[in-house]
Amino acid sequence: MSALPAPPPATPATDGTAATEPATAATDPTAGSALRSRWVALGVLATGLLMTILDGSIVTVAMPAIQRDLGFSPAGLSWVVNAYLIPFGSLLLLAGRLGDLLGRKRMFLAGTAVFTAASLLAGLASSPAVLIAARFLQGTGSAMASAVGLGILVTLFAEPAERARAIAVFSFTGAAGASLGQVLGGVLTDALDWHWIFFINLPIGLAVLAVAVPALPADRGPGLREGADAVGAFLVTAGLMTGIYAVVEVERYGWDSAHTLGLGASAVALLIAFAVRQATATTPLVPLRILRSRGVTGANAVQMLMVAALFTFQFLVAQYLQQVLGYGAAGTGLAMLPAAVVIGAVSLGVSARLNARFGERNVLPAGLVLLIGMMVLLTRLPVRADYVTDLLPVMLAAAGFGLALPALTTLAMSGARDDDAGLASGLFNTTQQVGMALGVAVLSTLAAARSEHLLAGGSSASAALTSGYRLAFTVGAGLLVAAFAVAVLTLRRPETRKPSWAGRAPAAPTPPANASTP
Known part of the structure; x- marks a missing residue:
């Protein structure tokens, strides 16, 4: 991670007296301690997010082994994924609002605990029914923890430069986690067995809980009476x-x-x-004022289109590597690793500086243009591809995601107030999951239908599969073009209204005596 931004220089006072130099980590031990506490809290949030994101992709490469071991039917096997996605996508909005009302720290801790316990149950599963139930609980815990993460982050990092760096770290975790999950899933499945893709969550979850209790700021929401809309x-x-x-x-x-x-x-x-x-x-569960912000609505619309399109990269490229080129589970994960590396390099080393200099509204379209180029390259994928010449450029063009996601995250949280930051966070995560579900349904169906038509006409399996994937990549490129258009039309002009935390100094750290209060 690059160095933290330098503190702003002292400015002259307007009344003619000498200005007081702002407290920094170098001049004020209390300020330095508060800064360290915030970055420790960010580490906890990012690790919790990484654990849940990994779990969404780590299982994909292990599914053949799970099917053989537990005796899943072909139709039933899809529920290893669906049982996680349905509660995750459905409960994010509710969990985010409940976090605002009951306390975001409480929601994060409870969600992490549920997810960790469910991971143990999934690892011990000896039947399809037990594994599906455990996956449903994992999705529930993921929704509870993920929904409030951004809400906690934006209230911790109120200074714009610090907040940009924090969002870059958070965005990198989400963007690279899926690719890392495929690598880890392949390695664990090949070296040990599929049970360990779930057992690996236990030490991570317990460590997150142990550090989160003292590290995350204690917050007490106004209570359910302020928004307990059961209907x-x-x-x-x-x-x-x-x-x-x-x-x-x-x-x-x-x-x-x-x-x-x-x-x-x-x-x-x-x-x-x-x-x-x-x-x-x-007392509405979701105050409609949050949807009046062009930053919020535009960023969420762009994200839904972008994530739906990038499903073709995340899932169908992996399928192409295995089913057409004959890669194994671990080899597929390693082949996808350069994308995770370049996304990380851009997110952590470049995006915050570019956003600070040019603004998120200008950086976002540039990232989308790179992603459109990546998808265009995929539409030309040959049946017998060479990794270096045909696939590595695609992995490098994934840098656009490292530019686009931090900018989108900042814009999506731009209309949030202190009392509904969890709701804005939940909404952003919800559109991500809905976009992913739509991408899975639409693009995989189009690819499968195209491949089946060509197989019926006498094409080879490799040629038919590749043609189906190309069709999905073409539609994905169209979705990214639509995302670019929405970004230009809705997000190019800044709004005059700012969230209540914008430009405000971070809250004082919670005293140690109360730090462990959830």
Whole structure:
């Protein structure tokens, strides 16, 4: 990580007296201690995020071994992933708001504890039913912990330069975690067995809990009476859960089936009812004021399109490496590693400086242009690709994600107030998961349909699969172009309204006597 930003120089006082030099880590031991405490807290939040992000991808390379060991049917095997995605995507918004009301530290600790315990259960699973139940609990714990992470971060790092660096670290963790998960999943599965992809979470989760108790600032929300909209909570959770379930089952039932159309219509009706409820409720679960910010709505729309498109990179490139080029689990993870490295280098070493100099609204389009170029390269992928000439440039172009995600994260939190930062964080994570689910459903279905059509026409398996992947990459490039257009139309001009934490000095560190209070 690069050095922390230099403190601002002293400025002359307006009344003619000598200005007082601002306290820094070098001149004030208390300020130095507060700075260290904030970065320790960031480390805890980033590690917790890394654990949950890893778990979303680490399981993908181990699924063949899980199927053989536990006797999953081909249709049932998809629930190893779906049982995690459905509660994760459905509960983020609710968990973020409850964190604002009950305390974000409490929500983070509770979610990490649930996730860690569920990981133990998943590792010990000896039947499909137990593993699916454990994965559902993991998704629930992930939602609870992930929903409030950004909310805690933006209130800890109120100074703009520090906050930009903190968001860069947080964004890198999320962006690179999925690629690292594939590497780790392949290595653990090949060297030990699939149980260890879950057991690895135990020491990490326990360490996060041990450090988070003293490191995270104690906060006490106003209580459920300030936003205990039970009807709204039911409507939004049921709507999201129904919609995500319908999407993840598209490959099984088809887009035009009664199952998909019925559940999709039900999800839309529930979410419309939720919006009406929030507009009329005395204490709404989601105050609609947060959606009036162009930064919030635009950044979330861009993220949904971007994540849906980049599913083709994250998942279909891995499938291409294994099914067309014949890579093993560990080899696939290692082949994807350069993308994680370049994303990390850009996120940690470049993005904060570029955002500070040019602004997030200018850096975001540049990152999207790089990603469009990456997807265009993938549309030309040959059946017999050479890794260095055909795939390595794609991995390097993933640097665009390292530019785009920190900028998006800052913009998505730009309209948050102190009392709804958890909600804004939950919303940002929700659109990410919905975008991922849509990418899985739409792009994998298109690829599979194209491949099946060519196989029926007599094409070889490798040629048919590659052509299907190219079609998905082409659609992904179109989604990124749409994301670029939304970014230019909605985010180019800054808003005059600022969140209440913008430009405010960070809160004093919690006294040691109260530091362990969740």
